[in-house]
């Protein structure tokens with residue numbers, strides 16, 4: 001029986017597409033893919049200093065699932081540091097209340113109601129925008 005994947009609530013997408021190490025010769029290593037929900041778990045537990053119970057409720061997952069996501073996030077961050085690999089954020093199983101978009105010109109991240117159906121950046125009016133839901 002395939003396990004049903006429940007979506008994990010993420011308040012906002014990461015404010016970056018990725019991180020690159022510098023001062024290293026290991027530039028050919030493949031990037032580590034950090035899922036949005038892993039970023040969120042790390043943020044809630046280690047940045048917002050929430051306990052796992054609060055954090056799991058916020059993300060709408062069980063404590064066991066939260067612990068697993070959090071462990072995976074920490075493992076990936078450690079791997080990225082030790083192996084000097086790039087970090088790339090990818091959508092994963094995240095669920096966001098609002099539809100987030102990224103402007104490829106001014107790099108703003110902004111929300112847009114589904115009903116708006118506009119395809120321009122809220123800040124610079126560029127049409128070079130992408131949805132953060134479907135792309136990496």
Ligand SMILES: [Zn+2]
Pocket residue numbers: 103104105106107108121122123124125126
């Ligand atoms: Zn813009």
